[in-house]
Amino acid sequence: MDELVRELAPRVLGVLVRRGGDFAAAEDAVQEALVEAVRRWPDDVPDDPLGWLITVAWRKLVDAGRSESTRRAREERFADDPGPGATEEHDDTLLLLFLCCHPALTPASAVALTLRAVGGLTTRQIADAYLVPEATMAQRISRAKRTVADAGVGTPGDLGRVLKVLYLVFNEGYSGDVDLAAEAIRLTRALAAASDEPEVGGLLALMLLHHARRTARWAPDGALVPLADQDRTQWDTTLVAEGVDVLQTALARDRLGEYQAQAAIAALHCDARSADETDWPQVLEWYDELLALTGSPVVALNRAVAVGEVDGPLAGLAALRGVPEDVPRRTAAEAWLTERSGDLTAARDLYVLAAARAGNLAERDHLTRQAARLPST
Structure with missing residues (x-):
């Protein structure tokens, strides 16, 4: 039942938000409905679990209205307390995904809110994945909800921002007891199924x-x-x-x-x-396309490595000179190209420098091992 609840919760929340519910209040209502589901369903699972959750959550949201005028407006809009019916046949999870990527949110907040509201992960799971205290993550998510509520739902994130947030989630990989890469793939599959x-x-x-x-x-x-x-x-x-x-x-x-x-x-x-059978000329062509699309210095760095494979390490080093010094892994790429050119002593020094600049322990250890293979001055 846990998997069913996790699958349905974002869809229910999406329906409530689309109906005009405040984001934070809607999520509270959904959580209350889920509590009832956990209590009741083991003995009596409804024929339409999604419709049941929408009905219960909507009633709880209306009951929690902040004023009689707000309550009346909502009740007038949905006077018959609609179940899913024809208006709920589409999946509102995507509406929710775009809302969680609201332009008013920072990327970190958008990621956290997406995992909580759309991914159905607990605050503790998200905190463990990002190696922060649960209280810190709870505050981040709460602030994100308030930001969305204050900004309104009229300007959800655009597709480019949604894709960026999903890729940020994917690149976190596996951490804690949550496979964020798999979660990102799951959410992107859902988006791909509804988008051309x-x-x-x-x-x-x-x-x-x-x-x-x-x-x-x-x-x-x-x-x-x-x-x-x-x-x-x-x-x-x-x-x-x-x-x-x-x-x-x-x-x-x-x-x-x-x-x-x-x-x-x-x-x-x-x-x-x-590796020897890689079609490097075609890889280089795609990097040319990618650089034209993005102008990214990181792409320029990777392109320089491809140039080194196609035209030789000296050509790669020449291409690398146009990449800013502060681009991550630039020194590591220079070390590799320098080693390929035959200057092993200089390459060793560059590997040592690259290790000192590494962004994580695994990368640092790898570059340190690379340096240890080569002769010192």
Whole structure:
């Protein structure tokens, strides 16, 4: 029953919000309805669980109205206390997803509110995933609800912001007892099923292709395994096939976007049976497309690595000179290209510097091991 409740709760909340309910009050009403469901359903599960929850939650929301005028306005609007009926056949989860990505929210707040309201995760689960105290996360979510309530529901987040929030969730990976990458894929699947925008398919394909390589990304001792060194027999070929199929459908719409370009690069890596068989010229072409779309210095960094594979390390280093010094992993890329050029001593020094600048422990340890392989001055 827990899975059923988790699936239905966001849909119920979406209905209440669409009917004009205050976001925070609507969620309180949904939680009260869920408490009743947990108490009653083990003995008597209704034929229409969604309709039951909508009815109970709506009554509780009306009962909790702050004034008689507010109560009367709501009751007049839905005088017959409608169940799901014809007006509720569509899934309001997507309305809720866009609302949680409201432009008035910071990315961190949008992520937390999305996981709470749309993902159905508990505040404790979200706090554990982001390694913060539960009270801190509760405050963040409460502030996000107030922000949305104050800003109003007329200007929910646009699609680009929604995709960015979902990708932020995906990139958190697995933490605590919550698989945020899997949760992001679940939510993106729902969005893709209701949208014909090719960038939604592009993001879903990108997630699937990255997720397919997940088990090969870490050694048994927890060490980071670079793409070139991964055991490709561990890749999930079912996810790869699905990702490629989703990507091809998106690209066929001929409206290229950055997520589609990123997914195309990921697909080329997944298609190669070994690192040596990677189609680097085509990878470079896609990086050219991606750089034209985004102008991102991070893309320029990755493109420089691809240039090094296609035209040699010296050409890669030349391309890298146009990338700002403060771009994450720039020093690591310079170390790798320098090693490929044959200057092992300089490469070792750069690996040491890159390790000092690493953004996490696994990356730092990997770069330290790379430095240890090379001769010192």
